[in-house]
Amino acid sequence: MTNVQSARPETDRRRRMSGIGRVLVAVYGVLALAALGRSFVQIVAKFDEAPLAYALSALAAAVYVVATVALVRSGRGWYRVAWATIVFEFTGVLVIGTLSIVYPDLFPHDTVWSWFGRGYLFIPLVLPVLGMWWLAKHRPPAAPSRGANGADAA
């Protein structure tokens, strides 16, 4: 947290992670934890079996963690990070999900995204959509059209 943010407490934070958005962030957190845990086990116990799939798992897990943090934090920088990570996840689940069905040989071992996240109740497929919807509805106060001191007016 920077000084700028502590100068305008609550209001900013409220915009992003208050209300039902908290539930979204909580589910993201749980998914991040699940992906981290699974990828930790895969890498420690059997990385040699499927380096590509397991490296992807680790990358996906890291991105979920960053996305969770970005959703919680306020400010335009984090807002962009949130967009980038969520778009990355959505792309990942679509591309890897499709590849895992069309070319099953490429991914003999499960990743978070195989079969569009079937192993995770399809949460990896649904969550980015909800996340993007949430971000689109909750732009940061200092939006480009507003100018830098838009937050003071709010």
Place this chain on the structure above:
Amino acid sequence: MIDWFTWVQLAVAVTAGLLCIVLGLAGRAPNDVTNGALALVEVLLVVQLVVAIAAPAFGNEATGSLLEFYTYLVGALLLPPAAIFWGLLERSRWSTVVLGVAALAVAVMVYRMLQIWTVQQA
């Protein structure tokens, strides 16, 4: 792992999860009941940890990967305190729903732990 204890733990976690989600959707902020329910879930997880450490000494060995088992257990142990703590920061109905989500996630993780312990190949 002790079968009956694990099933009791699952029942408590699912009940706590549904209770918190219903109370949250009904507009209640986190209170002693919801936080207490999550605290109970946490206590049972700690008991489960003690049981898991002690069980092999009594001939009750895990059939699956212990590494995976403990990854789930440690992950589950983190959830209730995190959800309660977050609920203290903002007392709104959605914080109560978050408590419910955490409890249900713990239930799923405990079920996976049971599979890993008892069913080969899990």
